[in-house]
Amino acid sequence: MSGPSNPTDLTIAPRDAGAAQARPPAAGVRALAPDLARGTMLLLIALAHAHMYLYGHETLFRGYRTDGGTVDRVVAGLQVLLVDGRALPMFAALLGYGMVRLADRHAATGADWPQVRGLLRRRSRWLIAFGFVHALLLFFGDILAAYGLLGLVLVGMLRARDRTLLLVAGLWTLVFAAISVLPPLAMIENGPAPLPTAVESPLAAILPRVGTWAGLTPMLALDVVTPMLLGIWAARRRLLDEPGRHRRLLTRVAAGGIGIAVLGGAPLALIDAQVWTDWSAGTAVPAYVLHSVTGIGAGIGYAALAGLLAHRLGNAPGLGNAPGLGGAPGPVVSALAACGQRSLTCYLLQSVAFVAVFSPWAGGLGGRLGDAAASAVALGVWLGTVLLAESMRRAGRRGPAEVLLRRLSYRQTPLASAGAPARR
Template sequence: MSIAPPAPVHGATPVTRRALAPDLARGLMLLLIALAHAHMYLSGHEAGFRGYALDGTALDRLVAGAQILLVDGRALPMFAALFGYGLVQLADRQLATGRSWPQVRAVLRRRSLWLLAFGFCHALLLFFGDILGAYGLVGLVLVGFVRREDRAVLRAAAVTSVLHVVVLVGFGLLTVSAPKGDTPAAMADPVEAIVMRLIGWSAMTPTYFAAGVVPAFLFGIWAARRRVLEDPLPNRDLLSRVALFGTGLAVAGAVPLALIDTRIWAPSDAVSVSAYALHSVTGIAGGLAYAAVIGLLAGRGRNGSPGPLVRALAACGQWSLTCYLLQSVIFVAVFAPYAGGLGTRVGDAAASGVAVVTWLATVALAALSASGGRRGPAEAALRRLTYGRS
């Protein structure tokens, strides 16, 4: 089992006592999330498997190809691994106070249930591609793996990876056979957009998103027991191997789909669907690799205090729930036809530019607001709902 940290606390860890690497990973991960989501608010073009316009400019195709190689399907498993990692940390803190496992399990389930509720509201009001609901659902159903033996955790990760491929093939077949149309984010009628967002979220959360979350979530539990991000120096060899092989596997697995979605290669539907499945399943390795890279970087800087840039990124990670939701607020305000309306007038490259600016704004907001241990509004709400007033 994992090693409980010293000086146990009953509620959430005070911001000033949080480990650097997980928060730094979450802060950087939000850039990948923004890049992966922004183009999904665009409309008026036939899109490929990952939602990029097939008739974009040369710059649009270049940006789409780079993001398919390095971003899409990599941020989701990275966040999932950090979610599993965080559940183990939370359980350790609760167990260190003398609470029984049934009591701790109730806390974890209550937190996951509220996270599922946050995801529902996010989909209702802002974005059909919400991922909070999938994390909440997985936390509710698989919380018992926090206490299972390593062998059971790794076996479940392997089995669910195979299941993930099956789900991907099914969604890939739907993509090539379904009529092309605008996403809910691009609908001009806000009421119709709400209905379509909820339909999409209800269908994709327990299938597509959950299937993609579970393997990395379980690997995150396994890693948290070894404190690989809190103590990166003793785990340097493991982190280095994961970073090297995971990145290579993820990039190699993404090449076929990048060629297809940028119209450099036009194979049969069967080959295209296979490339789509390969891209997504190798993204699990990519997400774990990115977390490992950040752990290595954090380990190198442990001898001195973090610089202002690292502190700002870590603050964004501490406010990750708030910053994630703020991204959707900004994207709706900028892109939605019933708001800014930019989604019908720009391409993928411009959308990615908006994503970078949005992420930088949230980093600045978190860095300015998190001083003195102040939590983000969404984090404070989730904490209050999970622990009550105590």
């Protein structure tokens, strides 16, 4: 194994001998696969969050109501199988991937490791701040702060050897499995915790919402350490930047990861869909743990699948991509990628829409709709953000949340005036 001989060497992400040499992309060039993955996976985020706004009903392990009809139960089972605990790891993998690509771009401009590390830490701190404001105003289940916390604590892993990355990822998976025992035990013992989305007054909802967020954020961060480390490993090999060179590996990861997640998620999906009704603590707790751990497979599998699709669909004017990936994709892919480029803005807009539709002090539908109807609302909200992102792309406008995060992250830093790469 090879590693950095000096912590201030310009090589931001050391590689094993024989691994593909990093070639930082030119300024303004974007790989299609990560944007396509983010844009598509925002649908899963919307589906995973929408039913959390429902209230006035008893729920099971993943928050789906127990008094729903047949369609509600089918939707609950499918979402537990394919959505819940699956999109979060994929975004964590893309977080690790993106940190490496950002570090490489700045290293190519002449920045040293302390400068790049400072930028990444500053960006992570601002993500935590964004998450706090998100929870304060809108949604207790914010994921931005968890990703910011990960970036802040684990930025040093960008310099770790491959062997160290994989070893820590494997060991942490065991830790994660042990931690995953706690939520189902607590739910069986005390019942599901009441969610702050049911509070009647917008002012009265603030404290319970922020309190729930403060306890949930560290748990979410602990959940996705492994996929983030695997994302760092993947970025060193440019798996999503050059998917054509890695089709065989991406195919195996996509099939294996998603397949493992489906098999591992099936027991809990049957419980939450109320097909398996004679479960006990001795069967439900292992089912919950298995669902949680195999969600890592779905996360990296979905990201790999996005890489394969990007290779097939090719490059589109204005989107940017690694060269040699074929012809231009159609308008659907362009819109999905535009949504992925503006994923922070679109993610926050989802919460704005859900509060307006579901909250008892706004639209009030959270007390009247079932899980299937909530998922239909989620689909509509996601489609709306995709259309908005595409209109912004055509107008040549970036997402306002992305612009703000960039300005805050680069404020009072030499990188702001030392060749920071242009972004569309």
